[in-house]
Amino acid sequence: MRINPQSFFNFCANHAPLLSTLAARGGDFSEAEAMRLIRANPGIGEELPETAWRRLRELQILIPTEPGSEVFFMAEPVARLLNYLFNEANPATPEIICGYVASLETVNKQLAGALDDEDVQRISSAFEEISQTLRRIHADLNETQSAILAEVTRYKTERPRVSVREKYRRIVYWMGRYVEPMIEIVRVDGPLRTAFDETERLLHRAREEALFNDHPALARNLRFLRLVGAHALRVFTQCRKEIQPLYESLRRSSFIAQGAARALEQLQAVGLSRWGNEHLIGVAAWRYQNVPSDAAILVTLRRVIEFPPELPPVLELTAEEEAPDGLVRLLWLESLPTRVSENLPVQDLVDWLAENCSGRGISDVLAAFSVLVFYPDFHATFTDREPRTYDIAGGEITASPVTLTST
Amino acid sequence: MNTLPHLTTIFDRLRRGYHLGPDDEPEFSRLCERFDEYAAYFAALGITLVRHEREFFYFNADSPETVPDTLPRIAVFSYIMIDHAANQGRPIDEFIFGQNFLVTALPHFTLDRYTALLRQVEVHDMSDLENVLNHMERIGWVKWLSNDEFRFLRPFHRVFGKCIELTQTAQTPSADESDSASTTEENPVNRE
Numbered sequence: 001m002r003i004n005p006q007s008f009f010n011f012c013a014n015h016a017p018l019l020s021t022l023a024a025r026g027g028d029f030s031e032a033e034a035m036r037l038i039r040a041n042p043g044i045g046e047e048l049p050e051t052a053w054r055r056l057r058e059l060q061i062l063i064p065t066e067p068g069s070e071v072f073f074m075a076e077p078v079a080r081l082l083n084y085l086f087n088e089a090n091p092a093t094p095e096i097i098c099g100y101v102a103s104l105e106t107v108n109k110q111l112a113g114a115l116d117d118e119d120v121q122r123i124s125s126a127f128e129e130i131s132q133t134l135r136r137i138h139a140d141l142n143e144t145q146s147a148i149l150a151e152v153t154r155y156k157t158e159r160p161r162v163s164v165r166e167k168y169r170r171i172v173y174w175m176g177r178y179v180e181p182m183i184e185i186v187r188v189d190g191p192l193r194t195a196f197d198e199t200e201r202l203l204h205r206a207r208e209e210a211l212f213n214d215h216p217a218l219a220r221n222l223r224f225l226r227l228v229g230a231h232a233l234r235v236f237t238q239c240r241k242e243i244q245p246l247y248e249s250l251r252r253s254s255f256i257a258q259g260a261a262r263a264l265e266q267l268q269a270v271g272l273s274r275w276g277n278e279h280l281i282g283v284a285a286w287r288y289q290n291v292p293s294d295a296a297i298l299v300t301l302r303r304v305i306e307f308p309p310e311l312p313p314v315l316e317l318t319a320e321e322e323a324p325d326g327l328v329r330l331l332w333l334e335s336l337p338t339r340v341s342e343n344l345p346v347q348d349l350v351d352w353l354a355e356n357c358s359g360r361g362i363s364d365v366l367a368a369f370s371v372l373v374f375y376p377d378f379h380a381t382f383t384d385r386e387p388r389t390y391d392i393a394g395g396e397i398t399a400s401p402v403t404l405t406s407t
Numbered sequence: 408m409n410t411l412p413h414l415t416t417i418f419d420r421l422r423r424g425y426h427l428g429p430d431d432e433p434e435f436s437r438l439c440e441r442f443d444e445y446a447a448y449f450a451a452l453g454i455t456l457v458r459h460e461r462e463f464f465y466f467n468a469d470s471p472e473t474v475p476d477t478l479p480r481i482a483v484f485s486y487i488m489i490d491h492a493a494n495q496g497r498p499i500d501e502f503i504f505g506q507n508f509l510v511t512a513l514p515h516f517t518l519d520r521y522t523a524l525l526r527q528v529e530v531h532d533m534s535d536l537e538n539v540l541n542h543m544e545r546i547g548w549v550k551w552l553s554n555d556e557f558r559f560l561r562p563f564h565r566v567f568g569k570c571i572e573l574t575q576t577a578q579t580p581s582a583d584e585s586d587s588a589s590t591t592e593e594n595p596v597n598r599e
Contacts, residue, residue: 163495164492164494164495164498165493249498252499252571253493253498253499253500255571255574255575256567256574257489257490257493257499257570258574259571259574260485260487260493262574262577263570263573264490264524267483267524268520268524272479272528275479277474278573279569280474280479281478281482281485281565281566282467282468282469283478284422284423284424284454284465284468284469285422285423285424285468286423286454
C-alpha cells in the first residue's frame with residue numbers, strides 16, 4: 001500500500017519524541033506496550049492515544065511481524081530513516097568492507113574486459129559502479145568512526161553503572177571485532193589498497209586510451225579513490241588511538257581486579273592455613289642482632305658481682321602438734337554414720353544429734369544432719385508431727401521430727 | 408659513600424618495612440637523586456633497595472619462614488578494597504588514589520562474604536580494621552588525614568602489582584611456579 005508522503009511526514013513532525021523512543025527501544029511491540037509508549041510521549045495537539053496507535057499502523061511505521069499478528073515492529077525503511085535523522089551510527093563490520101573490496105575487484109575485472117574490448121558502454125557502467133562503491137565505503141567509514149567514538153564516550157560517561165570487568169570485556173570486543181581487523185584491511189599493503197591501486201590503474205588506462213571522454217568525472221573519481229584510501233586508514237588509526245588508552249587502562253584494571261578476586265576466592269576455598277605466601281606482599285622487617293660490647297659485658301659482670309646476697313627462704317618441715325580444726329570437724333562428721341547406725345532406727349534425728357553432739361554449735365549440728373540425711377545407707381523420712389524445739393549450744397532449732405532408718 | 412645524606416634515617420625507616428614515597432621528604436628526593444649509590448651501599452650489606460617503576464623505594468623482603476600476622480590482614484584488606492573498586496566502574500587506580508576514604512564508609516563489612524574472609528584473619532570489627540590501617544600507615548601505604556579519614560599512598564601500587572602477578576600466573580599455568588614466589592612481585596625497576 002502506497003503511503004502519502006505528506007501525511008507520513010506530518011505525523012512524524014508531530015510525534016518526533018514517540019518515534020525516537022520507538023526506534024531506541026527496537027524489537028517487537030505488543031499493542032499494550034505501544035500504547036504505553038504513546039501515552040508517555042504524547043504528540044502535538046489533542047489526540048487520543050488510540051488515534052496515534054491507528055496512524056502508526058496505517059502509515060506502516062509499525063508493521064505486524066506476520067499477517068494477522070498482534071505483535072509489531074518498526075518497518076526497516078523507517079528505522080533506517082530515524083537512524084539517519086538521530087545520527088545513531090552503526091559501525092561497518094570488516095565483512096562489509098571486505099564485501100566492498102570484493103565488489104571493486106569484480107568491477108575492476110569487468111572494466112579491464114571492457115577496456116580490452118573497447119566497449120564504451122560497459123566502461124561507463126563500470127565507472128558508475130566504481131563511483132557508487134567508493135561513496136558507500138566513504139559513508140560507511142564515517143559512520144563507523146562515529147559509532148566507535150560514541151562508544152568510547154559512552155564508556156567514559158556511564159562510569160557508575162558498569163563494572164570494570166564488563167567494560168573491559170566490551171572494549172576488547174570493539175577492538176577485536178572492528179578496529180584491529182579493519183586496520184588489517186585498510187592498511188597500505190592491505191586488500192583495500194590493492195583493489196584501489198588496480199582501479200586507479202584501470203582508470204588511467206581508460207583516460208590514456210581515450211575510451212572514456214568525461215575527463216572531469218574521471219579526474220574526480222581518481223581524486224575520490226585516493227581520498228577514500230587515505231581516509232580509511234586515517235579513520236581506523238584514529239579509532240585505535242581513541243580506544244587504545246581506554247583499552248590499556250581497562251586491561252590493567254581488569255587484571256588487578258581478577259588477581260584480587262582470585263586471591264580472595266582461594267582464601268575462601270582453602271582457608272588461611274593453606275592460602276600460601278604467594279598471595280602476600282612481602283614487607284621487609286630487619287632487626288638488630290649485635291655481639292655484646294665490652295662495656296655491656298662489664299656492666300653485666302658488675303651487676304653479678306655487686307648483687308647483695310639474701311638468705312634463702314626456710315621451709316617449715318616439722319609436723320604440727322595439734323590437728324587443724326577443719327580436719328577435726330571433718331573426722332567427726334565422717335564418724336557420725338557409724339555411730340548412728342548402732343541406734344537405728346532413730347525416731348527423731350535432731351533429738352539424737354542434740355544428745356550426741358553436746359558442745360557443738362548449730363552449724364555443726366546442721367552439717368551433721370545433712371551428712372546423715374543424704375548418706376546412701378540411710379533413709380530419712382520427714383514427718384508431719386508437731387514441731388519441737390531442740391536446745392543446741394549457741395541457740396535452739398524448731399522442727400518436726402525426722403526419722404532415720406537403714407535402707 | 409660515607410657522605411650519603413640521611414643514611415641513618417633512610418635505613419632505619421626502610422628496615423622496618425616502610426616505603427619511602429613523595430610524602431617523605433627530604434629522604435625521597437635524596438634517594439631519587441642518588442639511588443645507585445644508596446643501592447650499592449645497601450647491597451654491600453646484603454640488602455636490596457628497590458626502586459619501583461611508580462617511583463617509591465623499599466627494601467626487598469626475604470622470604471620469611473614465619474609470616475607475621477599483619478601481612479595476611481593487610482593482603483585481605485587490600486584485596487577486598489580492590490574487589491569493591493572493580494564494581495564501581497572506574498579504573499581501579501583512579502578509584503583508590505583519587506579520593507579520601509572514611510573508615511566508617513569502607514566496604515569491608517557490607518557483604519557477608521567480605522566479613523567471613525576478614526574473620527579468617529582475625530579482623531572482626533571496625534576497631535580491628537583501624538589496626539590494619541595503622542599497620543599500613545607504618546609501612547607507608549596509607550596516610551591518616553583525621554581520626555576517621557585516610558588516603559592511600561603511592562606504594563599501594565605494590566598490591567596492584569601483586570594482583571597482576573596473580574592473574575598472569577593463573578593465565579600461564581605451565582610456567583614454573585617457583586618464578587611466582589612472593590619475592591618476585593610486580594615491576595620493580597631493579598628486580599633481581
